[in-house]
Every structure is written in C-alpha cells, then in structure tokens.
Amino acid sequence: MQARGRVKIEPGTRRVRVYLGGALVADTLAPVYVWEVPYYPAYYIPRADVKVELIASGNTDHSPSRGEATLYTVKSGDKEAVDAARIYHDSPLEELRDLVRFDFAAMDAWFEEDEEIYVHPRSPYTRxxxxxxxxxxxxxxxxxxxxxxxxxxxxxxxxxxxxxxxxxxxxxxxxxxxxxxxxxxxxxxxxxxxxxxxxxxxxxxxxxxxxxxxxxxxxxxxxxxxxxxxxxxxxxxxxxxxxxxxxx
Structure with missing residues (x-):
C-alpha cells in the first residue's frame, strides 16, 4: 500500500463491474483502492476498462491531496448521471491520472466478482x-x-x-x-x-x-x-x- 498524505492507494485483484440504466459502465480486473477518508476505500477504474462515453460537464472539483478533478456525465442505457465520474488528469499522485472514479451512489449496481456490493467498497482490512x-x-x-x-x-x-x-x-x-x-x-x-x-x-x-x-x-x-x-x-x-x- 502506498500512502501520500491522507490518501492511501493499493491495487485490487477482484473483478469489479459497474452498471447504470441496465448497461455495463465499467468492467475491470485491475481496480485500485483509494482511501480518500480513513474509514473505507473508493474504487478507481482504469480508463481502458470504461465501456461508455464520458461527457465533460465543464465542472471541476478540487481536492487538497488529489488535485483538480474534471467532472464527467455518465450516459448509459436509458439513464444519465451528471458529474458522476471524475478524472484527476494532472494529479500530484501519478497513480490516479489514468483512473476514473465513479460516484458509488449515482450508479445502479456494483459487483465484486458475481456478488453485488452496497454503500461503498468493502475494505480488505475490515473483518x-x-x-x-x-x-x-x-x-x-x-x-x-x-x-x-x-x-x-x-x-x-x-x-x-x-x-x-x-x-x-x-x-x-x-x-x-x-x-x-x-x-x-x-x-x-x-x-x-x-x-x-x-x-x-x-x-x-x-x-x-x-x-x-x-x-x-x-x-x-x-x-x-x-x-x-x-x-x-x-x-x-x-x-x-x-x-x-x-x-x-
């Protein structure tokens, strides 16, 4: 695990799939755990494993540790989730620059392997x-x-x-x-x-x-x-x- 300031980063090995509007948004065998807060991680997905078009909304969001994020609207199936994806193109944390973070609650469903997960990704360090x-x-x-x-x-x-x-x-x-x-x-x-x-x-x-x-x-x-x-x-x-x- 790599720790930069308050952010911890660790590669995952579980297959992770994300769905919106009945369609597949992302499917990866190389998710990245990012602890933006101490209690639990978020999943960051390699851009190459995103299956839908991300449309820049013109909005940004700044994180003191991760830098400036460009926000994207996710269009999938019959749904649209505004500002539900973000990419830190010029993050001071190089590991994040080619990854996409989807808002967990804005998506319809998340799966680790073939089991649905809820609320947020489960930490590999929580038992x-x-x-x-x-x-x-x-x-x-x-x-x-x-x-x-x-x-x-x-x-x-x-x-x-x-x-x-x-x-x-x-x-x-x-x-x-x-x-x-x-x-x-x-x-x-x-x-x-x-x-x-x-x-x-x-x-x-x-x-x-x-x-x-x-x-x-x-x-x-x-x-x-x-x-x-x-x-x-x-x-x-x-x-x-x-x-x-x-x-x-």
Whole structure:
C-alpha cells in the first residue's frame, strides 16, 4: 500500500463491474483502492476498462491531496448521471491520472466478482466475526432493564466497538416502537430500527436488527443490538464504558 498524505492507494485483484440504466459502465480486473477518508476505500477504474462515453460537464472539483478533478456525465442505457465520474488528469499522485472514479451512489449496481456490493467498497482490512457467547449481557436505559441474556452473539468489526446481539425473547419488546429509519452496511446489509420509550421519554433509533443480513453476518439474523454509545451495557455484571464513535 502506498500512502501520500491522507490518501492511501493499493491495487485490487477482484473483478469489479459497474452498471447504470441496465448497461455495463465499467468492467475491470485491475481496480485500485483509494482511501480518500480513513474509514473505507473508493474504487478507481482504469480508463481502458470504461465501456461508455464520458461527457465533460465543464465542472471541476478540487481536492487538497488529489488535485483538480474534471467532472464527467455518465450516459448509459436509458439513464444519465451528471458529474458522476471524475478524472484527476494532472494529479500530484501519478497513480490516479489514468483512473476514473465513479460516484458509488449515482450508479445502479456494483459487483465484486458475481456478488453485488452496497454503500461503498468493502475494505480488505475490515473483518467481521460473529461469535456465540455465554457472557451475561444486560442493557439499561434510564435505569430500566430493557434486555438481558446469557445467549448473546457478539459481533466484532474492525474499528468499531463490540456489538451485543440479543434474541428478541430477551428484550422488553413492549418498550420498543418501530422506526421508519433504515440504514445499509456493506458488510451486514440493510438494518431496520426501533426506538425505546421509557416513561415519557423516547430514545430514538437506539436499537437495530437485520432481517436478512449478508452471508458473512447471517448469524445475527433476527437478533437485536443496542447502541453501546447511548445505553448502559453490563457484561457479567460490569458496566462497560460508553465508546466514543461517530454514532455517539
């Protein structure tokens, strides 16, 4: 891996395909991981592997580390995505000059090999493990026990606190209210949420669950987890410190 300032660059070996409007936008065996932010990479695609015409929109965007980007409109099938591709033709990072970065959300679908990926590319340095545990886990909100189990599944994800997934039979479901919030994770899938009402106070979106998680996280299907950052979690009787994350 090469690091230049805040940007890390690493060649990938997975086949990556990008689709828009039902048509193939790019198909490469030589994707490049670029960490524009510390948490996850973006895919940059060799220009030779782009299958559609990119139309310069006349707009540019400047990055302190990557330089000036020329923005392009992507026309594919029956769709058009304005400013959804960028090329850093004169980047101070030479490795980027002949690569195209497509806006992940602006495309209809991305595939690594034959499996669709979501939200953003999965980092090769992030691992998710789900382990059964007999440790006694108890969750309190405002002094009220809302969940308690000695049959939790612990999810360990690189860079995040341990998450305690509990069976719904161990949760005070009478205190939970369904939320309209949904989020997506490239490693676990789409999450749905509950809020918790204790007395007159509603604690919004502090509980989540995956009905149909992605294959590597199947063992948490149907279980619920609480934001450690927002509730009091006791493990084997010991109150755990509330972690400080971007979810706090």
């Amino acid at each position: 998710v493990d789900v382990l059964g545990s007999s440790r006694h886990v108890r969750v309190e909100i405002d002094g009220v026990t809302v969940a308690e189990s000695a049959n939790a599944r612990l999810l360990f994800e690189t860079g995040l606190p341990t998450r305690y997934y509990l069976p719904k039979t161990a949760v005070r479901m009478d205190l939970l209210e369904p939320s309209s919030t949904h989020t997506a994770c490239p490693y676990k899938g789409e999450a749905s949420y509950y809020s918790v009402r204790v007395g007159d106070k509603l604690h919004e979106d502090v509980v989540w669950y995956y009905d149909t998680p992605l294959p590597e996280s199947q063992k948490v299907a149907g279980l619920v987890a609480f934001y450690n950052e927002k509730v009091d979690t006791f493990v084997d009787g010991v109150l755990q410190p509330r972690p400080k994350t971007h979810f706090s």
